[in-house]
Amino acid sequence: MxxxxxxxxxxxxxxxxxxxxxxxxxxxTITSIxxxxxxxxxxxxxxxxRHFGLTIEEVFDFSDLEDE
Amino acid sequence: xxxxxxxxxxxxxAGVIMVSVIALxxxxxxxxxxxxxxxxxxxxTSGFLIxxxxxxxxxxxxxxxxxxxxxxxKKLYIRENDERTLAVQxxxxxxxxxxxLMGLAIAMVVAASIHRVVALTLLGATVFTIAxxxxxxxxxxxxx
Numbered sequence: 001m002x003x004x005x006x007x008x009x010x011x012x013x014x015x016x017x018x019x020x021x022x023x024x025x026x027x028x029t030i031t032s033i034x035x036x037x038x039x040x041x042x043x044x045x046x047x048x049x050r051h052f053g054l055t056i057e058e059v060f061d062f063s064d065l066e067d068e
Numbered sequence: 069x070x071x072x073x074x075x076x077x078x079x080x081x082a083g084v085i086m087v088s089v090i091a092l093x094x095x096x097x098x099x100x101x102x103x104x105x106x107x108x109x110x111x112x113t114s115g116f117l118i119x120x121x122x123x124x125x126x127x128x129x130x131x132x133x134x135x136x137x138x139x140x141x142k143k144l145y146i147r148e149n150d151e152r153t154l155a156v157q158x159x160x161x162x163x164x165x166x167x168x169l170m171g172l173a174i175a176m177v178v179a180a181s182i183h184r185v186v187a188l189t190l191l192g193a194t195v196f197t198i199a200x201x202x203x204x205x206x207x208x209x210x211x212x
Contacts, residue, residue, distance in 0.1 A: 021146070029152040038152050 002061040005034050008052045023047040072145050076131040083128040090121040165201055172197060 009019055016030045025044065032038035033048075040048065040060075049059045097114045134140045147153070176190035 021142075024146055024149070026146060026150045026153065029150055032152055038155070041151050044151055 001036060001039050001064060003033060003036075004059050004061070005030070005048065008054075008059065012052065019048070019051065022051055069141070069145060072148075073135065073141070076135055080128050080131050083124040083131075086124050087121045087128075090117045093117055165197070169194065169197055169201075 005019070008014075009016070014022075016034075017027045020027045020030045023044065024047070029038065029040075029044075033040050042056075045056050045060055049056045052059065094114060094117070097110055097117070101110060101113070134144050172190055172194040176187055176194055179187040179190050
């Protein structure tokens with residue numbers, strides 16, 4: 001699953017560690033989400049989206065699920 | 069976070085009880101257990117229990133230190149509740165139990181042609197592991 005998190009972090013001048021602390025996960029979790037190795041749970045996706053003031057669909061790209 | 073603090077305090081209490089019980093068991097190990105030339109030495113049993121006590125003391129010390137520092141408390145909370153870490157642990161446990169069961173089954177088959185007691189012990193361990201696996205599956209199926 002693709003995500004806009006790296007771009008949003010750059011725009012907000014936020015490190016992975018800072019975002020991780022803000023949403024209550026480890027830095028490794030944010031890294032894995034950004035690289036597509038791990039899919040965030042719905043509550044975590046919601047917390048990340050809310051942190052940037054966006055909706056889940058604006059942060060995560062679900063288009064690959066439409067093909068399944 | 070309050071529930072997490074309460075859990076850490078509970079772990080300290082459980083640790084104190086465990087260390088006390090182990091301390092009380094030491095005289096039993098050295099002076100009450102009968103001598104058995106076929107068994108492992110008393111020093112092994114005593115050392116094993118002391119090892120468990122040391123781990124418990126380490127956890128108690130960490131919890132006591134973390135409870136005094138809000139930043140460290142939050143870091144530990146995140147480390148212990150991080151969803152990816154929990155997913156990794158669940159996957160590792162699932163794979164681990166399969167490998168353990170295969171190892172036990174192979175060891176049991178090999179032991180069957182060498183020593184009856186060892187083979188039966190391994191059979192017991194295999195059955196126990198399968199039973200625990202099924203029971204925990206049943207419990208979590210009801211929970212979720």
